[in-house]
Amino acid sequence: MPSPDPFLRHLHECNQATLPGNRTLFRLAGKKAGWIDPVLAPTLAQSDSIRQTEAGFALDDPGQLEALGNTLANQGLYKPHNELFDVAPDPDSDRAEARIDRGALPLFGFRARGVHMNGLVRRKDGLFLWVGHRAATKRLDPGKLDHLVAGGVSAGLSPDEALRKEAAEEASMPADIVARASHTARLVYTIARPEGLRRDILHCYDLELPETFHPAPADGEVDHFSLMSIHEVFERVRDTNDFKFNVNLVLTDLFLRERLIDPDSTTGQELRRGLDNGLVPEPD
Numbered sequence: 001m002p003s004p005d006p007f008l009r010h011l012h013e014c015n016q017a018t019l020p021g022n023r024t025l026f027r028l029a030g031k032k033a034g035w036i037d038p039v040l041a042p043t044l045a046q047s048d049s050i051r052q053t054e055a056g057f058a059l060d061d062p063g064q065l066e067a068l069g070n071t072l073a074n075q076g077l078y079k080p081h082n083e084l085f086d087v088a089p090d091p092d093s094d095r096a097e098a099r100i101d102r103g104a105l106p107l108f109g110f111r112a113r114g115v116h117m118n119g120l121v122r123r124k125d126g127l128f129l130w131v132g133h134r135a136a137t138k139r140l141d142p143g144k145l146d147h148l149v150a151g152g153v154s155a156g157l158s159p160d161e162a163l164r165k166e167a168a169e170e171a172s173m174p175a176d177i178v179a180r181a182s183h184t185a186r187l188v189y190t191i192a193r194p195e196g197l198r199r200d201i202l203h204c205y206d207l208e209l210p211e212t213f214h215p216a217p218a219d220g221e222v223d224h225f226s227l228m229s230i231h232e233v234f235e236r237v238r239d240t241n242d243f244k245f246n247v248n249l250v251l252t253d254l255f256l257r258e259r260l261i262d263p264d265s266t267t268g269q270e271l272r273r274g275l276d277n278g279l280v281p282e283p284d
Helices: 005-015 043-046 062-074 100-108 159-171 232-237 249-258 266-277
Strands: 023-029 032-037 058-059 084-087 098-101 111-123 125-134 149-152 182-193 196-208 224-229
Touching: 005 232, 005 249, 005 266, 032 100, 032 196, 043 058, 058 062, 062 098, 062 100, 084 100, 084 111, 098 100, 100 196, 111 159, 111 249, 125 182, 125 232, 125 266, 149 159, 159 196, 159 224, 182 249, 182 266, 196 249, 224 232, 232 249
Parallel strands: 023 058, 111 196
Antiparallel strands: 023 032, 084 098, 111 125, 111 149, 125 224, 182 196
16 A cells, blocks of 8 residues: 655655566576566567576676667667666676666666765755756656756766766766765665666765856756755655656655654654665565
């Protein structure tokens, strides 16, 4: 049943997937790496590079994954982003086994990394947050509210490097300002979305900004930015789905740290555990 608590509601909505469900295990270089969407199974069964096992599918040579992803895109099984992401079966390892187009990640159920940054302005009248308004042309979640900076970690980049890249592209922010950001959390969730299975790791940052700072959209992904009081942000997360689904998790983490939600309460402790560890158990 859905949680009656509005913040736990977001946590559960971001962890509503069931593993394996109707998905098939995918191994990469002998390591459990993902869960295959049923739409891919017939094509993978015909692939010369894929080996079928009793448990599912296996690709022994990670170097063939990128080409396999291109083949699937050419067959119309997903729309490519033309941006490569690293594939690392071990969620705590920085060592990538392979690369594949970002658009293919959910079909394989691979883990993906992202960065989210709270742009904070502390004024005499309280704490304020820069909020991005996603462009109506965005492929995913158009028009939703977002962070000052948020994006995926492209292949070959660390989270810190990805944050600097996204900040320049989305908000015209110079690297010396972004370098002041502090890493605050590592959040995880597992959600079934229209694009497939999202098993995401979010690296979260806070950046304290002066009142004179004003972000400017640069690459068209953000329509505009607005400065909202933390209380308005709190109410919109509590009462609506105005923010992009995973942004609600990062903001809930901020509310816990700013004690807008009591971190020592039963709900606060449950939120902390769920944000840090997710709610969907990985099958053996």
